Amino acid sequence: MSNPYAIVAITKHGVEAARKLQEKLPGSDLYYMKKFEQGDEGERGIQLFEGSVRLILPDLFQRYTGIIQFISLGAVVRMIAPILQDKKTDPGVVVVDDRAQFAISVLSGHLGGANELTRIVADLLGATPVVTTASDVQKTIPVDLFGRQFGWQIESFERATPVSAAVVNEEPVVIVQESGEENWWSFDKPLPDHFRVVGSADEALELRTEWPWNAALVVTHRLLSTEQELALLANGVLYRPKNIVLGIGCNRGTSLEEIESVITDTLQELNFSPKSVRNIASIDLKKDEQGLLDLCAKYGWGFDTYTPAELNEVPLANPSDTVFKFTGAYGVSEPAARLSSGASEWVLEKRKSGNVTISVAIVPSSPITSQLAGGVATS
Template identity: 80%
Template sequence: MANPYAIVAITKHGVETARNLHAQLPGSDLYYMSKFAQGDEAEKGIQLFEGSVKLILPDLFQRYTGIIQFISLGAVVRMIAPILKDKKTDPGVVVVDDRAQFAISVLSGHLGGANELTRVIAELIGATPVITTASDVQKTIPVDMFGRQFGWQIESFEHATPVSAAVVNEEPVVIVQEAGERNWWNYDKPLPTHFRVVDSTVEAVALRAEWQWNAALVITHRLLSEQEESVLLRNGVLYRPKNIVLGIGCNRGTAFEEIEAVVNETLQELQFSRKSVRNIASIDLKKDEAGLLALCETHGWGFTTYTPEELNQVALANPSETVFKYTGAYGVSEPAALLSAEATEWVLEKRKSGNVTISVALVPNGVPVALPIGGATT
């Protein structure tokens, strides 16, 4: 699949509007019935088909993240019903009426992106967007999309539905934010009073005694203790922000498996989630290091490198003459971690294991990292 969106039309008027939309919507492929061919389809990469559109929909569902159909809503519902699988994997589906008066978000409004696609389409063709998702209508937090613009990852969908119900029904909801971007409320109104934002799990538990919250949204890079999970995730959703930077130095040719083992051991000791790792940082001499590249590719992490001169701008308590002799920098993992995270201190300054040296820094966000309930981290 070269493009994310498929536009499908089966009527004369629908084809005209679909062609117009296709010309304006980047990343779109256009499909319509061959009887409406205008002779320029091959030149413009337009796909023609014979027979019922129902025959090509299963393939489109597999190949595209968004499907825009110039077909009646009822017909679309009947055609897609047998091929629906899961809200996490089904593409977003948008329906546009034959006169292009309305663009309607039909399926996967949040995770599939249909709601946002509906708004874009409506603006491009001059239609009225129709979105019925409660959180969008009420201008409140979409639980299954919370923090997605920042790259936050939901740990589990187990309680997403009941927590979403609590949000839209304006029941008391506590938002525990130990990490991550703070500018997630983008509506032109104050945060509703049925939300309370606290900086730690300890505060959330204490708050429950005076304000009986019914659901929790927890944003942290920490691995929660069993006690924390039992209280906060009984009816809560856990989000992993991307705020961990791993500074790594290694000997040339160090195997991917050895580097990954050091990373896993380090994160486990710190009680940090691997899902919150944003990127690896190192010296530019390592920009082609196979083990580091494989690590980033395996986990979908970014890879940032710095020149020795850039690394030497960071003051180190224990600069290494040996490292300087071979690299031109007095340290690799420590300064790379701080520079990439734009931090002033490390969570872990340096740990050497075999052929690997690792440092850990957190992207600053002004949110204090709390200790777990019932215990302390080291």
């Protein structure tokens, strides 16, 4: 199934409520017992089953990102217990009572999206949402979802649990933000006093002498030094924002391996993480360059291209007549990186290696929101 949600019901009243929910919830498939067949199931794409619902749950767990069950909470807990795998892969599970009075987030509230799905289902049914995740209840930072709306990637889940505990227990937590979107605080209240925001890893280490923090949330595209890593990640979580843009120029037919090697060496020299690469950028003559297409497919990167006229709008310190002769643009990698990133300057203006020319720019951070004012330690 291509739809993300499965709705399951096993009682008469549950089926009626489930049918109404499917009509209102886009991207949902409905399953219920054959004995409640009403004759329009084929037309509506409703799946009927016989026997215990327990038999179809393993398949639903594999095929859907969210499962809404009109079944008693205790029964659901017993049925799903043997098929649970991992919080990073298990679907979100929501339970609705037989009269559709309550929608309860049961499994994978954050990573699986059950908490948000619970609120959606409750709103559609006119039910009361029940969410017990501490960070949701307290309206604080959900460590395992921090920056997810911006595409930030967690480097490691190893310390997510103890760091989450520090957050919800209101222990001192330092937020190190060297890059990435800054408008992540979405609540209509100032950032609580047990958080401090600093602009660099070194500043966080200095802060610890006067404000002993117990945990750290680190947002950076930069590779940490050994000292910084030991201090910040002993009880911290590292997030990689998607803010590096690579301008690429290359000769026709340049292999994926050669382009990849130049990128790897360049990022290593700049001390940047490849996990923070958002996209590559080039001239539109390269939009079908197989090596670049293969590179983007391998890493899941975007690929922006620009016409020669667009590229020539970017002032260059060293325009190339040779490049202009073959492409109509006085430069490729440098202006493409600037245009795609929106940056006013380059981290690396241009470097040529073999058949590849590379430029690097960083996407500018958005202004920090006013709600943070109460908890910011300015740099």
